[in-house]
Structures are given as C-alpha cells and as structure tokens.
Amino acid sequence: MNKQQLEKLEQRIESTADQQCRGNQSIRREDPITGRQVIINPLRAARHFEVSGEAPPKVTPRDNCFFCTGRTPSTLFYFDEEGQLVVEDEDKSLQAAAEYWSQPGKTPGKLGDHYGLVGALGGTTFPSEWRSRTFYNLTPALGANEPGNCYVTAVHPDYHYRDLADMPTTVVDSVIASWQVLERLALENGLVAVPFINGGRRPESGQSVSCFHSQIYVMRPPKLYETIQSRRKANGCGVCEVLKDGNFTIKQLGNSQKVWLGAYPAPARNYSLLVSVQPEKETCPARISDLTDQVRKDFAEALKTAIQMYRQIFGEIPAYNIAVRTGDVIGHLHAEIIPKTRTNIPAGFEDAAFEFSLSELPERFASLARKEV
Numbered sequence: 001m002n003k004q005q006l007e008k009l010e011q012r013i014e015s016t017a018d019q020q021c022r023g024n025q026s027i028r029r030e031d032p033i034t035g036r037q038v039i040i041n042p043l044r045a046a047r048h049f050e051v052s053g054e055a056p057p058k059v060t061p062r063d064n065c066f067f068c069t070g071r072t073p074s075t076l077f078y079f080d081e082e083g084q085l086v087v088e089d090e091d092k093s094l095q096a097a098a099e100y101w102s103q104p105g106k107t108p109g110k111l112g113d114h115y116g117l118v119g120a121l122g123g124t125t126f127p128s129e130w131r132s133r134t135f136y137n138l139t140p141a142l143g144a145n146e147p148g149n150c151y152v153t154a155v156h157p158d159y160h161y162r163d164l165a166d167m168p169t170t171v172v173d174s175v176i177a178s179w180q181v182l183e184r185l186a187l188e189n190g191l192v193a194v195p196f197i198n199g200g201r202r203p204e205s206g207q208s209v210s211c212f213h214s215q216i217y218v219m220r221p222p223k224l225y226e227t228i229q230s231r232r233k234a235n236g237c238g239v240c241e242v243l244k245d246g247n248f249t250i251k252q253l254g255n256s257q258k259v260w261l262g263a264y265p266a267p268a269r270n271y272s273l274l275v276s277v278q279p280e281k282e283t284c285p286a287r288i289s290d291l292t293d294q295v296r297k298d299f300a301e302a303l304k305t306a307i308q309m310y311r312q313i314f315g316e317i318p319a320y321n322i323a324v325r326t327g328d329v330i331g332h333l334h335a336e337i338i339p340k341t342r343t344n345i346p347a348g349f350e351d352a353a354f355e356f357s358l359s360e361l362p363e364r365f366a367s368l369a370r371k372e373v
C-alpha cells in the first residue's frame with residue numbers, strides 16, 4: 001500500500017462515518033481485581049443476532065445474508081481477483097446514504113435506523129470483481145469518544161457460509177492482506193491493529209453473523225499488550241521460546257518453512273493452537289504488515305490447516321476464535337486459535353481464581369496432531 005492509497009482510504013473512512021451506529025453510551029472499566037479491561041456498550045445488546053440457540057446451524061440462503069447481499073456500510077477497500085488492493089471510490093452508496101438520512105425521522109445513532117440504512121444500501125456498495133472487501137462494523141464496541149474503530153472484512157458471496165478451512169487460500173490470503181492495510185492505517189495514527197475471527201458458525205464463538213468474516217479493531221494498545229511487552233522485556237521473547245521447543249511443534253509451512261503451527265503451551269482452553277513466523281536472523285517479526293506475499297500466503301494456509309485439524313479431531317468444526325496479536329508492542333506477531341467446544345468451557349474456578357484449568361497436556365495434543373496433518 002502506498003502513501004496515496006493510504007490518504008485515499010482515510011478520506012473514504014471519513015466520508016462513510018455516518019453509516020455506523022457508534023453511539024455515546026459506551027463505558028470503559030478496568031476490573032480493579034484482575035486488571036482486565038472491559039468495554040460496556042448497551043447499544044450492542046439490541047444488535048441483530050443471527051446466531052442463537054443450541055441446534056447446529058443451518059445453512060441460510062445467500063439471499064438472506066447481510067454480507068452477501070451487500071446490506072452493510074459502504075465498501076472502504078477491497079482486493080480484486082488478482083489480489084491487488086483497491087481503495088473504493090464509488091459514490092452510489094454514499095448518495096444512497098445521504099438520501100436515506102435526509103428522510104424525515106431518520107436519526108443517526110438510532111440502531112433501527114442504521115439497519116434501515118444498510119437495507120437501503122443493499123447491493124450499491126459491491127465492487128465488480130473482488131475476493132474480499134472491508135467496511136465499517138455497524139455497531140462496534142468502541143464508543144464514539146474513543147480513538148480508532150472496528151472494521152469487518154467479508155468474502156465474495158461465492159463463498160457464502162463456507163468455513164475458512166474450505167475457502168481457497170487466495171481468499172483467506174486476501175483477508176490477511178486486509179489486516180496488513182489496517183495495520184498500516186493504525187501505525188499512521190499511533191494505534192494498533194487487533195484482528196480476529198469468530199468462526200465455526202456457533203454462538204460460543206461470539207459471532208452474530210455466521211457467514212465467514214473477520215474483524216479488526218484499530219485502537220489504543222489493549223492492557224494485555226502492555227503485559228506481553230513487559231514480560232518480553234524481562235524474560236526475552238516468549239514466542240521464540242515456544243518455537244524453539246520442539247515439543248509443541250505440529251507443522252512448518254511453506255517452501256521456506258517460515259510459518260510455524262503448533263500447540264499453544266499454556267492456553268485457557270484445551271486444544272488451543274499457536275501460529276507464528278520464524279525470526280529472520282534473530283529478529284522477531286513484529287508486524288503482520290511487514291510479511292512478504294509468500295509468507296502471508298503460508299500464514300493463510302496455516303490457519304486453514306488448523307481448522308481442518310479441528311474437524312478431524314472433533315468430527316466437525318467447533319466454534320473457534322482466532323486472535324491475532326501483531327505490532328511493535330507485541331514484538332513477535334502470532335495468532336492464538338481457541339476452540340470453544342461445550343466440554344471446554346471455563347467455569348467457577350476460572351472465574352474465582354482467574355487461573356485456567358485444562359485437561360489436555362499441550363505437548364500430548366501436539367504429538368497427536370502431528371499424526372493428523
């Protein structure tokens with residue numbers, strides 16, 4: 001991404017800001033006992049929830065899908081079929097939004113009106129040929145008075161309701177390329193990028209729309225990042241330590257074998273995985289936006305492999321979260337993949353002690369998984 005594209009993207013983000021329902025009701029609170037940071041945003045309780053109930057999810061028709069019908073805020077940028085970044089400049093959807101808000105009684109900040117708005121935008125904001133596109137999260141947790149924002153990256157409707165494990169690597173790769181763009185934007189604004197995926201189409205992952213998408217917060221470094229940073233200063237790189245310890249390794253990916261997939265050494269949930277990139281001449285790769293195209297592709301392949309492995313182990317893809325930690329504060333970029341099966345739920349002890357009890361030794365899981373991949 002060049003400087004000109006970055007400036008154009010900032011303008012695009014600015015010109016579509018009124019499509020989002022960000023509200024002023026969000027409260028930030030630090031848990032005085034554990035130091036955990038909590039954002040309370042009552043607005044989000046009223047948001048549309050497609051994922052609910054206990055039954056395995058049914059495949060919803062593409063015509064009902066908010067993302068696949070383009071009932072979203074305007075596209076900010078996308079990756080075309082050649083994998084090239086395009087900062088969107090259509091103004092059909094901007095005009096439609098302006099018209100919508102000019103109707104009597106429509107009030108920005110009223111959630112119902114924002115749903116009306118994305119309904120009115122339906123289809124006007126699709127690029128012609130694309131793999132993935134990025135737009136505002138309609139109801140982000142961050143309040144209107146906080147710096148940064150939250151964005152959603154959705155994939156082409158051809159892949160409606162497909163899991164990450166079953167998508168072409170080029171499409172997953174374009175999702176990660178979107179994280180690179182938003183990390184560049186974050187750096188430009190003195191913030192960090194926090195990408196994640198709520199996957200597996202089940203409510204335990206915390207997702208509200210089950211058609212595959214990723215999200216990324218551009219924000220001030222979360223408290224956890226400072227904890228990671230000070231541990232790193234005191235003890236050296238924890239990620240390198242895990243990568244060097246052969247007991248956790250499951251697979252190295254790509255021709256260069258630079259992308260590492262293994263068991264997370266001390267997770268909150270059984271069967272958690274770690275994906276990271278080997279250091280170059282003792283220098284830890286900190287930013288996802290610095291990855292070469294090839295390593296990024298291998299990273300995409302590693303995420304797919306991880307979820308496919310869950311399918312083999314559990315018999316189906318469980319709810320899962322992929323939490324990506326990247327940037328200079330983190331020091332060595334990595335993704336933690338956390339499966340959220342029903343037998344894998346932190347309970348009273350975890351809430352009482354904020355210590356996590358597991359039943360599966362990560363080393364044992366790694367050796368089992370090595371046979372699966």
Ligand SMILES: [Zn+2]
Binds near residue numbers: 062065067157159
């Ligand atoms: Zn869809």
Ligand SMILES: [Zn+2]
Binds near residue numbers: 238239284
């Ligand atoms: Zn390292």
